[in-house]
């Protein structure tokens with residue numbers, strides 16, 4: 012049995028590793044981007060000089076041969092599903108018994124005039140990073156378009172090299188399509204505290220080039236002209252499936268898959284950023300382009316392919332990111348525009364750089380989500396509370412169990428409970444201390 | 457873009473400039489003396505009338521001669537002493553009829569080690585001219601200015617917003633094995649080579665710090681005092697740098713203050729004060745087998761009455777009870793990154809170089825052989841020393857125990873711990889000695905691995921495999937390997953510096969202790985939102 016995987020990102024590689032663990036099948040991973048798996052979220056740290064590309068590779072190069080995972084470094088041109096063949100640009104044909112599509116995403120381009128000029132790039136791939144590196148010595152001013160997680164990373168990257176830039180963000184407050192207003196305001200403040208020229212409610216209209224086809228000017232929705240030598244397009248990503256369109260494969264935005272991550276074509280699966288679930292779990296989106304879901308899908312598809320059919324069930328939503336120096340973690344459901352029955356307890360540190368939000372259901376008191384800025388909470392503990400629908404007051408009294416900040420850090424659980432008491436006219440007290448023993452007891456219960 | 461005000465940048469720039477000047481002057485000052493043989497000092501150093509009679513003949517041509525630097529001086533002195541040594545040997549064999557198989561022969565001749573021991577005090581007493589005449593000025597412009605200019609550069613960093621300041625480390629030649637890093641490494645290696653093997657060429661520096669030594673212990677400085685002073689200053693200055701760099705991180709602050717305190721008080725001041733009080737020089741926080749010569753001078757300790765016996769008991773108790781008990785509760789970090797002097801230097805002066813440690817599996821394999829090899833060597837060597845102490849018999853298993861302790865001191869104590877351990881900071885990271893060589897680290901590590909509540913836990917499934925943790929682990933632990941599979945990190949070598957947890961951009965790592973599931977710490981994968989509810993096996 013020959014398993015061919017297109018894409019060596021987290022989803023494709025996780026699938027390969029787990030198939031190897033579970034079977035003796037022949038495994039071939041194809042990618043045009045790099046021969047070896049690297050961590051995409053680490054790209055920024057390479058540019059900022061925190062790490063080298065070598066450090067971004069989670070496994071040493073010998074790992075793949077040792078585990079008999081074959082690699083092909085090249086671009087796939089098309090897949091002949093009828094003949095069960097993958098055809099590379101260089102003409103090579105690779106037959107498969109099972110095919111896993113794990114082709115990831117590509118940066119969104121919304122048809123802006125000038126979007127294909129030299130010096131206009133997304134930030135997704137190693138090649139994008141190389142392009143930025145190539146341009147960097149000549150950039151006097153740059154423009155970043157789009158205020159999501161990748162946009163703020165690009166901002167931090169340019170900032171680290173003292174490259175001046177303007178940051179165009181469509182929303183009225185940073186990332187307020189995901190973050191509740193207070194957190195969004197905090198991030199907006201924090202980005203500006205670094206001296207970033209952050210323009211809210213401002214969009215890209217067009218990019219002008221010079222005779223050589225290089226970008227030289229950005230025109231914003233307000234008609235402002237900003238001279239620049241580099242434009243970073245970070246207005247989201249969408250599934251990288253263009254080369255698969257116009258085939259027998261069912262594709263909408265992404266490759267449509269069922270609960271078992273199977274496409275409409277037998278023996279062909281799709282996982283990670285490029286997959287679109289036909290029936291996502293309630294409250295979840297059909298495409299979730301994050302690291303963690305890619306990893307889970309890789310594991311699930313490995314089980315299925317190795318004869319233990321397993322439906323994909325990502326469990327409680329979680330995610331994390333970092334906005335310059337503020338870490339962000341979220342567990343469960345925290346909405347920017349919550350429905351009436353979502354109540355939320357929001358505590359913010361006086362320094363305006365740390366906060367804890369606990370969302371709960373007004374009607375049942377069950378906790379629904381945790382949103383943390385500048386404070387670390389323990390994944391397993393939050394998840395347990397969320398799974399169990401634990402009442403808010405119970406959670407509050409045990410809140411120290413969730414604290415995951417380093418030792419000696421001030422703990423704010425007392426202040427959070429005090430705030431709740433004040434709001435609700437209660438007299439709750441913390442009844443547990445932060446201790447790993449207690450956490451383990453709690454989790455084993 | 458927010459930029460630093462010009463005056464702040466100027467101050468920092470001036471700081472760097474002055475530091476380079478101070479370092480250059482400091483290096484050059486080694487040549488800033490002339491040497492005229494001080495016979496008194498030589499006579500005192502030889503200390504044997506018969507030997508002196510021969511030596512006096514051969515050094516006669518040196519009288520009144522001025523040598524431009526220590527190298528010319530030592531060359532001439534050595535040549536003269538060698539001739540005297542040959543004369544003495546002839547006299548001993550021809551006139552006294554002794555042969556090397558006679559014990560008396562060895563007492564009668566002038567031995568090589570005696571020749572070597574003469575060099576440093578004689579060179580120190582013979583230095584004169586530019587530097588000895590104004591040693592305070594040289595001190596102020598080199599060491600003094602060095603410290604001051606370092607602060608000029610460091611203190612303005614308080615203006616930067618707190619965060620992880622690793623921008624550009626892999627672009628800068630000092631911190632990425634570029635030419636500056638190589639140059640610094642070469643400087644450090646040369647320094648250690650001189651310090652351990654040719655201290656007679658460092659007398660100018662020692663002369664500079666004489667007044668401080670006199671003030672503290674009432675004795676003139678030795679090369680070891682010079683070393684202790686520089687070492688302590690390095691920890692203090694670069695400790696301040698750590699305090700600024702991690703001013704948002706209380707774990708780092710408390711830990712750094714701790715190593716600064718233990719170095720200054722326990723390693724530097726208390727021993728000097730003990731000497732002033734005519735008590736034995738003793739570092740209360742140094743523990744066998746890192747303190748490998750602890751058992752060499754049992755008699756000297758015992759001869760010092762209650763205090764000496766207390767010191768002996770204290771040292772043994774630390775090694776036998778302190779290490780296992782504290783390590784059981786807190787992991788080896790209680791010593792390695794909170795107390796130890798080697799660790800103190802690594803965590804302060806070495807911080808800019810932590811990313812240079814190798815994370816390869818191969819490096820880990822070499823590490824385990826080497827460090828446990830050194831531990832075995834230290835234990836065997838100490839056992840032989842104790843055997844000799846209790847039986848008076850110096851031959852053990854066909855080996856001379858004095859020879860064995862000398863080998864240990866040379867290869868492990870000097871070469872490994874000093875020359876390689878610190879000289880290689882800019883090449884192989886700041887914990888070369890702690891990771892590959894320290895027998896105490898090996899001992900602490902065994903306890904940590906098999907009997908300790910300490911572990912680094914990972915935060916569920918939050919790891920994005922970015923590799924910051926592994927990159928900045930000074931011990932070369934591939935932290936990510938564990939973190940990305942949601943596994944606790946229980947490694948013998950982890951010194952609990954907490955930097956992996958600090959640099960992790962997703963808040964995945966936490967240093968902690970627990971009694972629960974202590975035996976399963978490392979083996980159980982506390983998995984993960986991978987396939988929820990299912991235990992998943994991982995590839996190795």
Ligand SMILES: Cc1cc2nc3c(=O)[nH]c(=O)nc-3n(C[C@H](O)[C@H](O)[C@H](O)COP(=O)(O)OP(=O)(O)OC[C@H]3O[C@@H](n4cnc5c(N)ncnc54)[C@H](O)[C@@H]3O)c2cc1C
Pocket residue numbers: 017018019020021022023041042043044045051052053054055085086087088113114115116134135136161164251254282283284285300301302303305331332920
């Ligand atoms: C800068 C950046 C930072 C991010 N940070 C985070 C984060 O902090 N947390 C988080 O959860 N998520 C983050 N993400 C998102 C996360 O990286 C993605 O969700 C994840 O990498 C998707 O993995 P994947 O395996 O599905 O696809 P990818 O990682 O995109 O891998 C797909 C691979 O397939 C290759 N490929 C595609 N088409 C072909 C073809 N035709 N022929 C050959 N090869 C092909 C591609 O070159 C690529 O190497 C970040 C993304 C970016 C860009």
Ligand code: SF4
Pocket residue numbers: 912925928929930931932933935945949950951952953954955956957
């Ligand atoms: S694993 Fe973390 S705490 Fe341990 S030595 Fe490495 S960086 Fe320090």
Ligand code: SF4
Pocket residue numbers: 918919920921922923924925926935936939940959960961962963964965
């Ligand atoms: S630094 Fe954090 S997120 Fe990155 S690999 Fe290490 S544990 Fe994972």
